[in-house]
Amino acid sequence: MTSTPSSAPADFTPPPADLTRPTLTGSFGMAASTHWLASASAQSVLERGGNAFDAAVCAGFVLHAVEPHLNGPGGDLVGIVAPAGGQPVVLCGQGPAPRAATIERFAAEGLDVVPGSGALAAAVPLGVDALLLLLETHGTWELADVLAPAIHYLERGHVAGPQLAAVLATMAPHFVEHWPASAETWLPGGSAPQAGELVRNPAYAATLRRLTALGGDDREARIRAARHELREGFVAEAIVEHCGRPHRHATGGDHGGLLTREDLASGAASFEDALGVDFRGVRVSKAPAWSQGPVLLQALAVLDYFADADLDPSTARGVHTVAEVLKLVLADRDAWYGDGADPEVLAVLLSPEHARARAQEVGERASLELRPSAVAGREAYLPVAGTSAVAPVGGATGRVVGVGEPTVARNGTTRGDTCHVDVVDAAGNLVSLTPSGGWLQSSPTVPELGYCLGTRLQMSWLDPASPSRLEPGRRPRTTLSPTVLSVDGVPVGALGTPGGDQQDQWQLLYLLRTIVGGYAPQAAIDAPAFHTTAMIGSFWPRTWEPGGLVVEARLGDDVIAELRERGHVVTVSGDWTLGRLSTTGRDPGTGVLHAAANPRGAQGYAVGR
Numbered sequence: 133m134t135s136t137p138s139s140a141p142a143d144f145t146p147p148p149a150d151l152t153r154p155t156l157t158g159s160f161g162m163a164a165s166t167h168w169l170a171s172a173s174a175q176s177v178l179e180r181g182g183n184a185f186d187a188a189v190c191a192g193f194v195l196h197a198v199e200p201h202l203n204g205p206g207g208d209l210v211g212i213v214a215p216a217g218g219q220p221v222v223l224c225g226q227g228p229a230p231r232a233a234t235i236e237r238f239a240a241e242g243l244d245v246v247p248g249s250g251a252l253a254a255a256v257p258l259g260v261d262a263l264l265l266l267l268e269t270h271g272t273w274e275l276a277d278v279l280a281p282a283i284h285y286l287e288r289g290h291v292a293g294p295q296l297a298a299v300l301a302t303m304a305p306h307f308v309e310h311w312p313a314s315a316e317t318w319l320p321g322g323s324a325p326q327a328g329e330l331v332r333n334p335a336y337a338a339t340l341r342r343l344t345a346l347g348g349d350d351r352e353a354r355i356r357a358a359r360h361e362l363r364e365g366f367v368a369e370a371i372v373e374h375c376g377r378p379h380r381h382a383t384g385g386d387h388g389g390l391l392t393r394e395d396l397a398s399g400a401a402s403f404e405d406a407l408g409v410d411f412r413g414v415r416v417s418k419a420p421a422w423s424q425g426p427v428l429l430q431a432l433a434v435l436d437y438f439a440d441a442d443l444d445p446s447t448a449r450g451v452h453t454v455a456e457v458l459k460l461v462l463a464d465r466d467a468w469y470g471d472g473a474d475p476e477v478l479a480v481l482l483s484p485e486h487a488r489a490r491a492q493e494v495g496e497r498a499s500l501e502l503r504p505s506a507v508a509g510r511e512a513y514l515p516v517a518g519t520s521a522v523a524p525v526g527g528a529t530g531r532v533v534g535v536g537e538p539t540v541a542r543n544g545t546t547r548g549d550t551c552h553v554d555v556v557d558a559a560g561n562l563v564s565l566t567p568s569g570g571w572l573q574s575s576p577t578v579p580e581l582g583y584c585l586g587t588r589l590q591m592s593w594l595d596p597a598s599p600s601r602l603e604p605g606r607r608p609r610t611t612l613s614p615t616v617l618s619v620d621g622v623p624v625g626a627l628g629t630p631g632g633d634q635q636d637q638w639q640l641l642y643l644l645r646t647i648v649g650g651y652a653p654q655a656a657i658d659a660p661a662f663h664t665t666a667m668i669g670s671f672w673p674r675t676w677e678p679g680g681l682v683v684e685a686r687l688g689d690d691v692i693a694e695l696r697e698r699g700h701v702v703t704v705s706g707d708w709t710l711g712r713l714s715t716t717g718r719d720p721g722t723g724v725l726h727a728a729a730n731p732r733g734a735q736g737y738a739v740g741r
Contacts, residue, residue, distance in 0.1 A: 144648065145446035147655035152731040155654040162727035162740030163187060164714035165553035166202070166630060169290060170194040171729070173281040174555050175739045177273070184561035185213070185270040186278060191553040192263045192567055193282035193340070196583070197333065198290045200572045201299040202630065203551045205336065206371075207569025207586040209259040210419050210612035212406060214623035215270060216560035220417040220616040222404040223565070224607075225262025226588070227255040228471075230390040231604045235594045238602070241387060246590045246602065248672040250381030251374065251389025251575045253587035255608055256399035259567055261362055265401040266563070268355040275355050276344035286337035286582075289330030293735060296331065300324035303573050310380035311576035314584070318572055335582025342366065359400075368396040370580040379576050382672065389575075389585065406616070409433050409482060412647050415618040421473040424670075425613045426482065428636040430461035432643065433487035443648050445641045446660060446687065448694035454644070455664045455681055455700065456494045458637055460503055462667035467504030467512040470599035471607040477507050498699035500678040502668070513598055515668050550612065550630035554716040556725050562718065564614035564626035566635075590672050611635055611670050617643075617717070625717035629730070633670050637663040638711040653715050653728035660686040661710035665703075677701060684710050708732045716740075 156162060161178035165171045173194045174187035182190075188211075196205050209225030238246065246253050267278060292300075301324045307315035317335060318324070325331050343361060348354035361367050375389030406417040407425065411432040418425030434457045435443055444450035468477050480486050490505065504512040550568035555561075569586030577584045591609055592602035600609040613635045617625035629638050638661055645656035665680030679701040683692060686707045696702050714729040714736055727738035 141440040141648065141650075143441040144444050144650070147649070147651045148658055151654055152658050153654060155652045156727040156738050156740050158725050158741040159558060159723055160725070160741045161187070161555075161557045162716045162725045162738065163191065163553065163555045164716050164727045164729040164736070164738035165191055165195070166551045166712055166714065166730075166736045167195060167198050168735065168737040169198045169285065170551075170553055171737050171739045174553065176281070177278070178557055182273050183271065183559065184555040184557040184563050185266055186273040187557070188553055188555045188563040188565050189263045189267045189271060190278045190281055191555070192565055193279055194285060195551045195553065195567060196336070197282045197285040199296070199551050200333070201296050202549045202571060203259070203567045204570025204572065204574070204586070205260050205581070205583045206254070206257045206574070206578075207259045207567065207571070208255065208257070208588055208610065208612065209262045209565060209567040210423055210610060210614060211262065211266065211563060211565040212417060212419070212614045212616040212626070213266065213270060213403070214562040214616050214626070220406045220618065220623060222406050222419045223262050223266055223401065224404055224419070225258040225401045226422065226607050226610050226612070227258040227399050228605045228607050229255055229589055229592065229602060230392065230395045232390040232392070233589060233602055233604055235596060235602055237390070238594055242385070243383060244594060245672055245674070246592055246594065247587070248382035248590050249574055249587055250379060250387060251391070251585050252381060252387045253589040254389055254391055254575065254585035255588045256391065256395050257371070257570065257586060258399055258401045259569065261359055261399070262401035264355050264359050268352050274351055275358055279340050279344055283337045283340050286333045286340070289332040292325050292327055292329055292331045294327045295733070297325060297327040299573060306380075313577040313579040314572065316579065317577045317582060333582050335579065337582070339367070339581050362396075363399060364393070364397050367581060368393060370578050371396065371585065374576070374578040374585070391585070407478075407482070411436055411643070413619065414647050416643070417616045417618065419613065421469040421478055422471040422607045423610050423613055424465055424469065424636060426469065426478065427461050427465050428613065428615065428640055430464060430481055430487070431457050431636070431640050433482055433484065434461065434490045435644070437488050437491040440648055443644045445644055445662070446691075448691045448698070451662055451683070451687070451691065451695060452498070452698055452700070453494060454640065455662070456499060457490070458640070458664050459499055459666050460490050460493060462664070463502045463504040466515055466668050468507070468599055470601070470609050473599055474510070477510060480507050481505060496698065498679045499666075500699070515598070550632070550635075552614070552628040552630060552712070552714055554626040554628065554714050554727070556626065556716040556718050556727070558723065558725070560623070560718050560720065562616060562623045562626045562716070564616055564628050566612040566614045566628050568612055568630070591670050609670070613639070615639055622720045624720065625715060627713060627715035629711055629713035631712065633667065634663045634710070638713055642713055642715070653717070653726055657711070657713050657715070657728050657730050660684040662687065663710060682710065684708065712736055714738065
């Protein structure tokens with residue numbers, strides 16, 4: 133791979149010898165995602181003459197069908213698009229807060245946090261609009277052809293995996309008692325499907341068929357007609373009517389949603405400039421600070437001042453260094469990031485001088501404090517632990533360790549997650565998409581559409597001093613965070629992972645192992661993972677664990693013992709539990725493509741030739 137050295141440094145742990153699968157290589161096209169049906173559907177588009185963007189959009193809609201507990205049409209999406217010969221740009225499918233979503237309005241509802249489930253937590257849903265914008269501007273296929281695989285799985289059904297079956301079983305009593313439209317959609321015959329049984333959603337299939345039946349003089353006009361229906365047509369009408377019906381929220385009370393026709397009509401996906409830093413000869417491109425993307429950029433900028441041996445994620449020395457740097461930059465996330473973040477502050481946070489100073493703050497023992505950066509002339513926002521907004525682990529909200537995902541049902545009984553897809557074609561077009569939100573457990577199903585609204589506003593703070601405060605028209609700061617890599621101005625790799633607060637943490641491990649350690653992509657994905665929980669959680673109930681570190685047991689007893697000696701509060705998870713990363717890429721010199729996907733959970737696969 134062009135973004136890595138030809139061999140690992142002598143003081144870096146060699147790649148694991150027992151890989152779960154090889155790094156795929158070829159020259160025609162590659163796709164990788166969190167579900168094999170999405171990967172295969174994307175590859176089928178490439179095989180029939182579509183480009184990487186057609187394929188990625190197809191996979192995005194298939195993910196709605198086959199991972200409805202991890203993403204949905206009522207949710208959001210962040211992508212990075214790198215056309216052959218062009219520079220990476222950000223695809224923003226993160227919608228803003230409704231006009232009525234004020235801190236005062238939530239206080240009037242008796243709330244001091246945004247609920248983890250229910251339509252009060254819904255931002256303007258722009259995930260589908262983002263997919264259609266990508267197809268309109270960079271794709272070549274007709275909308276009906278791109279949607280055909282998703283419609284197939286929605287109508288014919290797909291086999292439920294253990295995780296989907298478990299979520300449906302958990303939510304079944306709540307659906308029956310409080311969300312009857314969800315019960316009708318997801319509990320055929322009155323019971324939750326078991327793992328191995330077929331799951332269908334004919335109502336959502338019907339919605340997609342209506343979108344494909346719209347007229348227009350050309351391909352682009354037909355796609356624009358579908359986008360219009362999302363914002364001002366039958367889709368918008370159904371969403372607004374749904375929001376007018378009170379329903380059970382994570383608070384235990386019944387509320388209506390806030391979205392109006394005006395909110396939906398004014399919302400639209402968009403392309404934006406990417407932020408980037410250079411690390412060991414590789415340009416890393418991310419979404420701006422309305423996402424947590426700059427966390428990865430800050431971490432790389434700081435770690436660039438350490439020796440190679442300090443960056444090895446398989447050693448106690450490396451885990452300690454990486455975790456301590458992540459604590460620093462995640463504290464900066466909560467202090468400074470948000471929609472409309474001050475560009476001068478971000479410039480300071482990403483500057484070499486500031487990174488060098490932050491590197492000097494890493495000591496030999498684990499820090500137990502929140503330490504956001506001081507930026508001259510500006511006061512850092514510091515959430516107060518122990519309040520109703522932030523509960524230290526062991527406090528009133530209980531111990532929530534190593535999860536980092538949005539809570540979508542009362543008392544944390546189930547949580548949402550995220551999906552991811554990467555595609556590269558022979559021409560060198562690269563795309564990385566992270567769709568999320570709108571999980572079937574987010575809020576009641578809109579019966580006319582076959583899907584529910586998302587809950588991304590739970591990431592907004594009901595504190596006017598916060599840079600990610602709730603405010604009409606402001607985007608909640610999302611954790612969705614895809615990545616594109618470039619070398620000498622040419623895009624060479626796309627990657628990403630589900631994982632909420634862990635997304636950039638797990639991607640950082642991959643980049644250190646490939647760029648510094650010389651690992652092949654699959655070896656980097658297979659290697660043991662870890663992440664810190666010593667930051668303010670982005671989602672309700674916003675726990676904080678000073679010194680918290682979650683590690684896969686495969687790191688080894690000696691490494692784990694040394695980390696504890698250094699003061700880390702270590703939670704040992706299973707051998708294969710952390711991270712669901714996938715990646716694709718292309719060597720511009722040879723045209724050789726590569727792809728790899730995560731074996732954890734036995735759903736992510738890469739395909740290609």
